[in-house]
Amino acid sequence: MDDATLVDYAKTLDCIHCGLCLNACPTYKLTGAEPSSPRGRVHLMRSVAEGTLQPDSEFAEEMDFCLLCRACESACPSGVQFGVLMEHTRAGLQTERRGSxxxxxxxxxxxxxxxxxxxxxxxxxxxxxxxxxxxxxxxxxxxxxxxxxxxxxxIPPSAKRALLQPMTPARGEPRGVVGVLQGCMMPELFGRVNRATVAVLAEAGFESRVPSAHVCCGSLHAHNGDREGARFLAQKTIVCFEDIVDASGHPSPIVVNSAGCGAHMKDYAHLFDADDPWHERAHRFAERVVDFSEFVALPRTRAALERRLRDRPSRAQAVRVTWDDPCHLCHAQKIRSEPRALLDLLPGIERVEMRDSEGCCGSAGIYSLLRPDDAAAVLEPKLQELSDTRAAILVTGNPGCQLQWSAGVKRAGLNVRVAHIAELLDEALQHGPIDPADRNA
Amino acid sequence: MEPKIADGLRAIVGDRGLTTNATRRATYESDGLAHVRQVPDLVLMPRDTRETAAALRFLKEWNVPIVPRGAGTGLSGGATPVAGGVLISTARMRDVIEVDSVNRFARVQAGVVNVDLTHACADHGLFYAPDPSSQKACTIGGNVAENSGGPHCFKYGSTTQHVLGLVFVTIDGEIIDLAEPCVDPLGLDLVGVFVGSEGLLGIATEVTVRLLPVPPVVETLLAIFDDLDSACDSVTDMIAARLEMSAIEILDKHTIDAIEASVLAAGYPQNAQAVLLLECEGSDVEVAAALRDIEPILARHGAYDIRRARAADERARLWAGRKGAYGAMGRIAPDLYVTDAVVPRTRLRELVRATTDICEKRGLKVANVFHAGDGNLHPNICYDRRDKDELARVLDAGDEIMRVCLAAGGSLTGEHGVGLEKIEGMEWLFSHDDLAAMCRVREAFDPKRRMNPGKLLPMRACMETRSAVRPNEPRNG
Amino acid sequence: MGETRDVLESEIGARAVGTAVIDEREVPVAFANSEADVVRLLTLAASRNWRVTPIGSGTKIDRGVPREKPRFAISLRGYSGVTAYERGDGTLTARAGSTMAALAQVARSGGNHLTPDVARAAHATLGGTIASGISGIDRLRYGPLRNHVLGLRVALGDGSVVKSGGKLVKNVTGFDLHRLYTGSRGSLCVILEASLRLFNLPEREIALQTVFFGRAAALASARVVLASQVKPTCVAITGALDSAWTLSIALAGRADVLVWEEGLVRDAIGTFDRFEGELARAKIEELRDREAEASVHAACLPGGLESALARVDEISAHDDHAPHMFIHPGIASLAVEATEPTLPAHAAALTAARARVELAHASVSTRGAFDPLAGVAPPVRRLMTDVTRALDPVRRFAGPRAMGAV
Known part of the structure; x- marks a missing residue:
């Protein structure tokens, strides 16, 4: 691959160098360095494409340093598609990179x-x-x-790592059928979140279908420069979910409880050229993908849950909870109010806002494995923000964030439970009051 | 550049404070004035006043030019590097040192982002008034250098009225500590002349700013017009009637379209030819009284709809749209050239029309979004920098706009600064003697003119001063 | 002196030469009636290497640190008149010798308010006011003088006439040298013409006064008013220790808003004497003019006001004389009618309380013994000197030492 195709040149031209993205970028906030900012990175990409710069190791380092949180997209008035640009560049670098x-x-x-x-x-x-x-x-x-x-x-004991059943029926009056992505790592690390997800969907009147042949959506591949692997897994995912339909034969919504996967699945079409038949198929598929909170917060579903939660016993002293927006939920999927509205349904809680809740926690897929020090440094100021809220529970909607926060909270010695929103909803439906301590711990 | 320089600087600021790598340096080649580029030889990021002073003392013997930079959001090329020079970025000086709610001031390091300062004092019910459109990214130090404005400067005045003290480092590495907050200084007002000096007099490292109490009531109005002329005329009338508002902004159709197509879509009406964004602040009684006066003026000039943004989030969206307008324009053109002229507010319509004609005559697309209340025009001219001919026409149009505004009693810049961009215009507005006086003051701070050379003051004017001053020197009795 | 006078008379005519007392010295004054006169006088001074000083009407001439001895003074009192009044744009440009009262009248005729509202406005000139850097009694509402000077046209020591800023309300073109000239007290230039930003002429003005027994009570009430939503043009308490204190509040603005504001003040302080229109103005002008005659003027931070007052009280206790005081809690400034022997003590005490102090209407030796810049760091002082030298390399102007002209 030559330098010109290493970068999606046309998309770099959207940037007018205004700099409004700077302060939204976790790596810029960490370093104050222009090359570690979205504007700097786009500038580097553009310079490479225009042939004024060699894509050397420093170039690659800056591309790797990016968390791909896409907070810059929420800040960018020019509409630079930074996520797409970065995935493209990383893919290009991957094919060039020699490495050990x-x-x-x-x-x-x-x-x-x-x-x-x-x-x-x-x-x-x-x-x-x-x-x-x-x-x-x-x-x-x-x-x-x-x-x-x-x-x-x-890693939890094997009993807690059970896979989801291919079908979980609705409780009470059935209202529809949904496909559920159980994910690759989720069953191994967060089987409980998956079980909570289908339990809440069942309470809301939905039958969950989990295609047993499906494993991974490929988002980690795309974010880390393996576009070919990402394409293969996308095709597989599309096929696996294509035959999940409701009673009248309409394709069912596909509920995803991992913000990173959901954001990627909604973006599947980007993986295929416009003239590739898979492009259109991916596009149709993407329209079915919904985040768990997005789906459950739909008016009728929410009303159903609200009815069930209304007469749940509450507790005398409200438990303070705060929502941390996963990047791929707020910046990539623009989902911000839905999870908050759901939390507000829970009995006996007081929801508080955390400052910079839309800032990246540093998890960023496998970033926290590849660059543990940077990931920890990105989380550091957020731990302070969390502590300032005096919340007993931090709620998120993405397994990576949940891991990163759990590790950070432990490191900082904070007495805060880190939970997925599905877990809390399930708990409230099963037991009533939310427990500030983790029942599963 | 001599490797010894990097070694010496590294000893002062550490590895993370110095950038030598060519790839990384390349990202500093321009600020918001993107068509002018020069890669700096070194980028230095000191952490505080002490490191800055030590670095400048060290650099003194190497005699290299120094260019200060905040966030690099400036639009006049104030932070464009100079060949063979060291760029000093304040981006790692980001501490809010003190918020004094009793005396209503804050002391911050120069690299603190404008909006972060307001966040830092929000808990005290206070805010920092100057709000340049780039406030989410631009730094207080950069605001000091450019004497930045913003929509609310209509009521509160530009940065200079809000700076109560400064610590800056001179080119020789001398620390000038004027941090003690005061309005009327003892002796000469060095702070007053430093603010707006565009990095020619030194590098501000700490700034003491005035904080104001958050007004109890804020009312935002959106007045919708069928043509830009009427919107301008209504502003002229409101100024003549001396209505007390906090911001008066005009957005034209192109701007509205760009905003509404962006992530900042705020509900600006897309069928309007122009809208007026107005804000009144104060007690409910004052605000209500002001609104009673405003509405008839708007109606008289044909505003066919006046919307009030009552909810805080609706207001926030309107302002986010306004402040992101420049960036949003990136959707209608690959590059943008923003001019920044000020004109008497009695002649708004005539001059807005003239600027538009100047651009259209050259086949250029122009969008107007500006601080009408201050007479501060911002024609945004669209172009593609790869098209050399178009760029030439843009710069030519920029020149003519400046000349027309000057002829009407206007000025070169209301808030973006002169920088590189308007340096030629300085000779149109100021006489040789006027410029010579500025050069003399500059040389009191920086005799060798190593700070941000080639910006603001035409080199020629300064060279001539030196030869002119010499023969006059002391013959004191 | 005689020789200087002869030279001046032959240069500009006997009728244009007078005498002024500046810092206890008789100094010939040359009255300039035009810009050309100023340039001619400066050229004359240059040719003889004489030191000069610009003056207006001399209303603030014995305020602050004494100047170096000038050979003669250039008075701009005769160089007056409005050169541009942009009513619709809210700006006014006038020659330096115009009196503040005359300019305020012009502004008022067009519906504008001119700030600063300075003492002895019928005499005080625009140039002198700007050169002194002293704000008016209306500073609480409109802010300090230096914020309203949009641009200046000045003559430098070498006779060159230069401008900075302009006539526009918003302008960042070039260095703000007018900020440097404002308050430079004649040490850098002769101010020839100034552009000021104007404000809205209030529909109505009222003054409210009430008497308290004890300063603490008066201060407490003043603070309640200041913390409310009222936007007064002035809140001052005046009196002497162990006597009655008067709280004066000046309100100005739209009639309907004033009714509401007055109600808020009543809620805050109870009953008061109320003056309206001319009477209200007279009350505030009386306060303003008397305060200007005080011998000690100090400004500090609001949080430091109490400790500054405590220090002044200590001196009174020692001296067994309680001087009349003027306190503006909103802008944290105070003025004391201290007796001459206590001035050094006042200056030292207030400086120790981190206030900025200026002595006035006292002998040259008393004023000269106090160096307000004593606490200023050497690099800062050095820079002030360098700036002064840059603009006036041959020290044509006899400036006060406090300007850095060491």
């Missing part, structure tokens, strides 16, 4: 072997759990190369 054999091999194994295979994922989870229980991880993490393992999440 070890790194390339690890990457290939991760993206091409583990993520697309349920068997491999389960195996990794099993091995990981065993290693954590025997203390092996603690031993290995002393060595530089495996430092990230130290902060790795605790």
């Amino acid at each position: 054999f070890f790194a390339r091999a690890a990457r290939w194994i991760g993206f091409r072997v583990i993520l697309p295979s349920r068997f491999a994922l389960r195996l990794v989870a099993f091995v990981g759990r065993s290693a954590q229980r025997t203390g092996l991880t603690r031993f290995v993490s002393r060595f530089g190369f495996a430092r990230a393992l130290r902060d790795a999440p605790t």
